[in-house]
Amino acid sequence: MKKTILIHATVITVNDKNEVIHDGAVAFEGDKITYVGPTPEDLTDAGYDEVIDQKGDFILPGLINTHGHAGMSLLRGYADDLPLQQWLEEKMWPLEAQFTADSVKWGTQLSLIEMIRTGTTTFVDMYDHMDEVAKAVEASGMRARLCRGMIGLCSEEERQTKLADATAFAKEWHNQADGRITVMMAPHAPYTCSPEFITQIIEKADELSLPLHIHMSETAWEVGQNEKDYGLRPVAHLEKLGMFNRPTLVAHAVHLTDEEIDILAKYKVRVSHNVVSNLKLASGVAPVPKMLAKGVSVSLGTDSSASNNNLNLFEELKLAAILHKGVNNDPVAVPAEEALRMATRYGADGVFQSDTLGSIEVGKQADLIVLDSHQAHFHPAHEPISHVVYAANGRDVKDTIVAGKFLMRNHKLLTIDEERAIYEANRMFQKLKR
Ligand SMILES: CSC[C@H]1O[C@@H](n2cnc3c(O)ncnc32)[C@H](O)[C@@H]1O
Numbered sequence: 001m002k003k004t005i006l007i008h009a010t011v012i013t014v015n016d017k018n019e020v021i022h023d024g025a026v027a028f029e030g031d032k033i034t035y036v037g038p039t040p041e042d043l044t045d046a047g048y049d050e051v052i053d054q055k056g057d058f059i060l061p062g063l064i065n066t067h068g069h070a071g072m073s074l075l076r077g078y079a080d081d082l083p084l085q086q087w088l089e090e091k092m093w094p095l096e097a098q099f100t101a102d103s104v105k106w107g108t109q110l111s112l113i114e115m116i117r118t119g120t121t122t123f124v125d126m127y128d129h130m131d132e133v134a135k136a137v138e139a140s141g142m143r144a145r146l147c148r149g150m151i152g153l154c155s156e157e158e159r160q161t162k163l164a165d166a167t168a169f170a171k172e173w174h175n176q177a178d179g180r181i182t183v184m185m186a187p188h189a190p191y192t193c194s195p196e197f198i199t200q201i202i203e204k205a206d207e208l209s210l211p212l213h214i215h216m217s218e219t220a221w222e223v224g225q226n227e228k229d230y231g232l233r234p235v236a237h238l239e240k241l242g243m244f245n246r247p248t249l250v251a252h253a254v255h256l257t258d259e260e261i262d263i264l265a266k267y268k269v270r271v272s273h274n275v276v277s278n279l280k281l282a283s284g285v286a287p288v289p290k291m292l293a294k295g296v297s298v299s300l301g302t303d304s305s306a307s308n309n310n311l312n313l314f315e316e317l318k319l320a321a322i323l324h325k326g327v328n329n330d331p332v333a334v335p336a337e338e339a340l341r342m343a344t345r346y347g348a349d350g351v352f353q354s355d356t357l358g359s360i361e362v363g364k365q366a367d368l369i370v371l372d373s374h375q376a377h378f379h380p381a382h383e384p385i386s387h388v389v390y391a392a393n394g395r396d397v398k399d400t401i402v403a404g405k406f407l408m409r410n411h412k413l414l415t416i417d418e419e420r421a422i423y424e425a426n427r428m429f430q431k432l433k434r
């Protein structure tokens with residue numbers, strides 16, 4: 001197995017002690033980290049196949065995007081400035097109904113390019129034609145937690161076809177691509193899936209020992225609708241259906257009462273905070289400081305490029321750190337260190353892989369990103385965490401490494417043909433009837 005060491009770097013470990021190592025080094029053998037510490041004085045007999053001098057660049061754990069729909073990059077910019085329900089019903093769903101496996105394949109390629117370029121090493125994806133997504137992830141070298149999203153607003157026969165499709169996908173792809181691909185079961189939302197359908201999906205997740213993923217409490221409309229239809233708000237509704245007895249990741253969680261936050265904390269429900277998407281669709285602002293204070297694990301998600309309109313998690317990172325200060329009149333809400341944990345450690349928890357991902361520690365997966373620190377906006381050279389959260393942007397990422405393999409080196413993508421992907425995505429979009 002190849003042994004590599006990155007030396008003379010500023011290593012932002014995001015470990016328990018939040019250590020930052022100046023003139024530090026990170027070594028990995030195969031897919032695992034084998035050394036984290038000061039740059040060794042003498043490497044002559046250490047047996048490394050490759051020694052890379054980072055000249056002070058920042059090394060961080062790869063970022064983890066805990067909610068999105070990669071295929072939807074095909075619809076970037078197609079329907080801006082609308083509220084969620086109108087955006088979905090009048091714009092997204094009619095176009096998605098025309099999507100083929102090829103549309104999803106090329107939409108996903110665009111997303112993978114953006115994510116690798118901006119330092120995401122693991123992402124969650126909920127969509128249709130998931131075989132195409134899984135094949136693209138496998139070839140790209142990325143890590144992903146994938147799920148076939150199920151919308152229940154169709155005939156019983158179609159619902160059962162979707163459940164069978166999700167089950168077959170899970171059986172075929174869970175723990176594949178050397179463990180880089182894992183799977184969840186995903187009812188789309190409480191307002192698009194009946195209680196009976198959600199129950200069937202929970203039972204299937206139980207049978208397959210898989211976590212669950214769902215959009216929840218995204219808009220005030222959704223909460224009102226749930227109360228009207230079932231006499232309960234979404235959190236109590238899903239609790240009653242037994243969803244939270246299984247490991248669950250919910251996306252959005254914008255409209256929550258204090259009691260609902262207590263329920264999420266009690267069941268260790270993971271929350272994906274989609275700050276840009278929630279602002280753009282005018283859904284609201286999730287009570288993130290309250291959730292964090294009550295011990296809820298809150299990570300960051302982009303949602304899709306159709307509501308974001310990019311997959312650059314550095315934007316979520318900065319906004320998560322500053323928005324909650326503004327709306328709560330509290331300059332210490334979501335400090336920089338906590339925002340960075342949301343993008344890394346808590347993300348690892350969000351994908352149920354905190355043992356192996358989310359920080360730079362010996363034994364964990366070598367999922368690393370390198371930021372070019374030789375730029376004006378990273379100087380004066382102090383407080384690296386502050387610079388990464390408040391001053392950095394996705395284009396600062398020069399190297400992206402997943403499972404010890406470079407997917408991008410010196411800004412050059414190594415596993416995806418970018419020009420072809422851009423060409424094909426445009427061709428796919430032109431085929432859609434708008
Ligand atoms: C078939 S699963 C994916 C499904 O979700 C839709 N979607 C995208 N973004 C959101 C969002 O913010 N809330 C609810 N649903 C969303 C997407 O259009 C797909 O149909």
Ligand SMILES: [Zn+2]
Pocket residue numbers: 067068069215251303304
């Ligand atoms: Zn979504």
